[in-house]
Amino acid sequence: xxxxxxxxxxVTLSEEAFLTINCTYTATGYPSLFxxxxxxxxxxxxxxxxxxxxxxxxxxxxEATYRKETTSFHLEKGSVQVSDSxxxxxxxxxxxxxxxxxxxxxxxxxxxxxx
Amino acid sequence: xxxxxxxxxxxxxxxGQRVTLRCSPRSGDLSVYWYQQSxxxxxxxxxxxxxxxxxxxxxxxxxxxxxxxxxLHSELNLSSLELGDSALYFCASSPSAGTPEAFxxxxxxxxxx
Numbered sequence: 505x506x507x508x509x510x511x512x513x514x515v516t517l518s519e520e521a522f523l524t525i526n527c528t529y530t531a532t533g534y535p536s537l538f539x540x541x542x543x544x545x546x547x548x549x550x551x552x553x554x555x556x557x558x559x560x561x562x563x564x565x566x567e568a569t570y571r572k573e574t575t576s577f578h579l580e581k582g583s584v585q586v587s588d589s590x591x592x593x594x595x596x597x598x599x600x601x602x603x604x605x606x607x608x609x610x611x612x613x614x615x616x617x618x619x
Numbered sequence: 620x621x622x623x624x625x626x627x628x629x630x631x632x633x634x635g636q637r638v639t640l641r642c643s644p645r646s647g648d649l650s651v652y653w654y655q656q657s658x659x660x661x662x663x664x665x666x667x668x669x670x671x672x673x674x675x676x677x678x679x680x681x682x683x684x685x686x687x688x689x690x691l692h693s694e695l696n697l698s699s700l701e702l703g704d705s706a707l708y709f710c711a712s713s714p715s716a717g718t719p720e721a722f723x724x725x726x727x728x729x730x731x732x
Contacts, residue, residue: 547621550720550722606664610661
């Protein structure tokens with residue numbers, strides 16, 4: 505079945521450092537790919553998305569490119585801030601099996617940014 | 620604010636009891652999804668409703684059930700609760716059954732003691 509694999513956390517960085525969180529997926533069809541962020545004590549917020557191969561999603565300085573050849577959707581940011589500290593979830597939506605756009609999530613990666 | 624409202628925010632109950640979690644989707648959204656977030660299982664899809672009808676089922680226990688009402692709000696019913704049901708339960712909504720993007724509520728944290 506479809507699945508998402510994320511790099512293990514926590515990831516600890518100093519402010520202004522470069523961030524990469526790796527995400528790879530397995531899907532039977534042509535999924536849409538997402539990054540969601542969960543701040544402490546809050547729900548999930550959509551950070552960015554890409555719906556087809558080679559699309560680049562971007563938001564708030566974060567970027568991710570849908571790479572079909574490597575089945576990857578790595579999250580990057582050039583300069584992280586303390587306020588970026590949160591848990592980041594990679595997810596896919598693939599309706600080819602049951603026509604549902606339900607989300608399949610990775611295990612989440614906790615990011616801690618130190619001043 | 621995503622526009623998705625979940626109540627209550629916190630719930631503490633005893634084993635064997637039954638609880639109901641409520642979700643009001645964003646205005647105009649017809650599709651509602653329920654997810655469970657636990658430490659051991661991560662974020663798991665439970666069930667989807669679209670315009671009052673069940674659309675897809677995931678890893679939902681038989682002790683759990685859901686429905687979507689004519690006004691499009693949804694309820695998740697959890698019965699014969701066990702300690703392992705303690706988790707954060709999220710509701711998400713999207714405009715149609717064919718939209719991959721979903722907007723999440725703040726969640727209901729259920730603690731079974």
